[in-house]
Amino acid sequence: MDLGLEVEERDGFAVLSVRGEVDVYTAPRFRERLIELVTEGKHRIIVDLEGVDFLDSTGLGVLVGGLKRLRSHDGDLLLVCTQTRILKVFEITGLTKVFSIYDSVDAAVAGGSGGETSP
Amino acid sequence: MDLGLEVEERDGFAVLSVRGEVDVYTAPRFRERLIELVTEGKHRIIVDLEGVDFLDSTGLGVLVGGLKRLRSHDGDLLLVCTQTRILKVFEITGLTKVFSIYDSVDAAVAGGSGGETSP
Amino acid sequence: MNDAGGAGEAAEVIELEIPARAEFVALARLVVSALAASDSSLADERIDDLKLAVSEACTNAIEAHDAAGSEERVLVRCWAADDALEVCVEDRGEGFDPAQLPDHPPVTDPDRLKFERGLGIPLIRALVDEVEFSSTGHGTSVRLVMRHGGNGA
Amino acid sequence: MNDAGGAGEAAEVIELEIPARAEFVALARLVVSALAASDSSLADERIDDLKLAVSEACTNAIEAHDAAGSEERVLVRCWAADDALEVCVEDRGEGFDPAQLPDHPPVTDPDRLKFERGLGIPLIRALVDEVEFSSTGHGTSVRLVMRHGGNGA
Ligand SMILES: Nc1ncnc2c1ncn2[C@@H]1O[C@H](COP(=O)(O)OP(=O)(O)O)[C@@H](O)[C@H]1O
Ligand SMILES: Nc1ncnc2c1ncn2[C@@H]1O[C@H](COP(=O)(O)OP(=O)(O)O)[C@@H](O)[C@H]1O
Numbered sequence: 001m002d003l004g005l006e007v008e009e010r011d012g013f014a015v016l017s018v019r020g021e022v023d024v025y026t027a028p029r030f031r032e033r034l035i036e037l038v039t040e041g042k043h044r045i046i047v048d049l050e051g052v053d054f055l056d057s058t059g060l061g062v063l064v065g066g067l068k069r070l071r072s073h074d075g076d077l078l079l080v081c082t083q084t085r086i087l088k089v090f091e092i093t094g095l096t097k098v099f100s101i102y103d104s105v106d107a108a109v110a111g112g113s114g115g116e117t118s119p
Numbered sequence: 120m121d122l123g124l125e126v127e128e129r130d131g132f133a134v135l136s137v138r139g140e141v142d143v144y145t146a147p148r149f150r151e152r153l154i155e156l157v158t159e160g161k162h163r164i165i166v167d168l169e170g171v172d173f174l175d176s177t178g179l180g181v182l183v184g185g186l187k188r189l190r191s192h193d194g195d196l197l198l199v200c201t202q203t204r205i206l207k208v209f210e211i212t213g214l215t216k217v218f219s220i221y222d223s224v225d226a227a228v229a230g231g232s233g234g235e236t237s238p
Numbered sequence: 239m240n241d242a243g244g245a246g247e248a249a250e251v252i253e254l255e256i257p258a259r260a261e262f263v264a265l266a267r268l269v270v271s272a273l274a275a276s277d278s279s280l281a282d283e284r285i286d287d288l289k290l291a292v293s294e295a296c297t298n299a300i301e302a303h304d305a306a307g308s309e310e311r312v313l314v315r316c317w318a319a320d321d322a323l324e325v326c327v328e329d330r331g332e333g334f335d336p337a338q339l340p341d342h343p344p345v346t347d348p349d350r351l352k353f354e355r356g357l358g359i360p361l362i363r364a365l366v367d368e369v370e371f372s373s374t375g376h377g378t379s380v381r382l383v384m385r386h387g388g389n390g391a
Numbered sequence: 392m393n394d395a396g397g398a399g400e401a402a403e404v405i406e407l408e409i410p411a412r413a414e415f416v417a418l419a420r421l422v423v424s425a426l427a428a429s430d431s432s433l434a435d436e437r438i439d440d441l442k443l444a445v446s447e448a449c450t451n452a453i454e455a456h457d458a459a460g461s462e463e464r465v466l467v468r469c470w471a472a473d474d475a476l477e478v479c480v481e482d483r484g485e486g487f488d489p490a491q492l493p494d495h496p497p498v499t500d501p502d503r504l505k506f507e508r509g510l511g512i513p514l515i516r517a518l519v520d521e522v523e524f525s526s527t528g529h530g531t532s533v534r535l536v537m538r539h540g541g542n543g544a
Contacts, residue, residue, distance in 0.1 A: 265405070
């Protein structure tokens with residue numbers, strides 16, 4: 001099973017675009033990539049979930065772990081997601097209140113620079 | 120599982136376009152539709168297989184049965200197929216020699232009117 | 239644990255047995271969503287919900303085998319009940335008591351971020367209409383029920 | 392018949408058990424093609440070939456149960472051998488002798504059109520690298536082997 005993980009720089013943010021299914025099998029690669037970015041000194045990260053077809057609690061765990069790690073570096077992890085079925089997983093677990101979730105990478109860049117604006 | 124079966128008239132031919140998977144589960148519907156057409160007096164039939172994702176020996180059986188039935192009415196059954204993996208099934212079973220297989224409905228109409236031209 | 243519970247005719251049960259490894263959870267999702275999709279009484283959104291619940295249950299089953307060092311396979315059984323699609327995920331791990339799981343701190347609590355795990359069972363409970371855990375020291379069976387008219391627990 | 396033959400570790404076998412009804416053949420195809428697709432050593436064309444061969448074997452298994460009035464399920468077992476993907480389709484029908492199947496008349500013979508059936512086993516033989524039928528009066532097991540380097544029989 002393929003998991004796409006692409007990184008791009010955008011106005012001081014590292015944008016990590018995830019494609020495919022994030023589950024117990026693929027999550028370790030996702031976690032490693034995030035940790036790598038933090039190790040490289042990228043402390044402001046946007047994770048773009050628009051290409052994700054499936055995300056389970058293991059995937060949520062990776063994101064929570066990433067956020068925690070970044071906050072300890074005074075950084076932040078912002079999410080981009082508009083897919084109802086993915087948003088639903090954040091809602092059920094109450095994580096919409098923990099993450100700032102944006103409609104687009106542009107909105108995240110603007111929101112993340114201008115302060116914490118959860119839509 | 121959906122099997123699409125659509126009929127259109129074209130220059131004296133009934134064109135039956137098949138969509139989806141033709142297997143032991145869906146073949147009975149395909150067979151019935153063909154028999155219906157023959158019963159309605161349509162003796163020159165083009166079966167368009169371009170929308171077919173999967174075809175097994177049950178599907179071949181339906182086509183052979185249809186051809187036999189039509190020939191007994193001095194009619195004919197022409198096929199339209201360009202997909203390698205579907206053509207392969209006809210090749211293995213030697214049925215490329217039994218059926219006239221065309222690249223398009225247009226070619227079948229032209230070929231079928233002008234006589235038996237197997238490409 | 240090999241009793242299908244409300245399964246009616248055993249002949250009507252679809253079974254998938256997978257090696258207890260992470261790479262096979264996707265296969266369980268694929269089978270359950272194909273079966274759910276052929277059940278015209280379940281809306282697409284509910285199919286996604288069941289797929290996620292099954293994925294969580296399989297993940298736990300595989301982790302339980304891993305923890306117990308079990309080489310056995312995990313069993314996923316599906317059947318159409320009168321008014322529901324039911325899926326049962328059975329493992330041979332060491333079992334657990336679902337009533338003893340810790341509650342999460344409220345989301346406003348900064349401690350919430352300590353919880354990278356423990357989200358699977360809350361998700362399962364929220365997604366399906368009914369969930370039943372049967373667990374002994376020799377394994378766990380999680381029965382998930384998705385009712386035709388339902389809309390989550 | 393429950394012996395996986397060359398299956399190596401039983402823990403590594405993926406099993407799908409389906410009611411012996413036509414509607415479930417698609418599920419067997421889905422599972423086998425997903426497994427074959429995750430085996431990067433098999434080209435797409437060979438995956439399609441295996442999928443078709445499995446479909447033919449499952450169709451025959453279901454027809455055998457139907458003929459025997461059996462309510463039992465049909466079993467599809469898959470495993471990765473060293474250099475191949477193997478699939479075994481097992482039924483509880485009344486068996487047959489594959490050596491006694493009639494040959495088809497040559498395609499030039501007008502009698503060829505009498506053969507609406509009997510195309511399944513010739514297709515299986517042509518599509519996979521190796522096929523082995525084990526049949527008794529109590530059931531049949533068809534083992535299909537798709538080798539990584541192979542290109543059909
Ligand atoms: N099938 C199972 N067998 C044994 N223990 C289980 C099983 N399912 C869940 N558990 C226990 O319940 C805990 C909570 O499960 P869950 O909510 O899915 O979160 P997570 O798996 O991320 O810890 C697990 O950590 C495990 O200890
Ligand atoms: N699993 C099986 N159990 C019993 N008989 C079988 C089995 N598979 C094949 N056969 C017999 O072999 C014949 C030829 O099979 P096949 O080539 O697949 O064509 P078809 O199924 O269209 O007849 C079948 O008609 C059936 O009599």
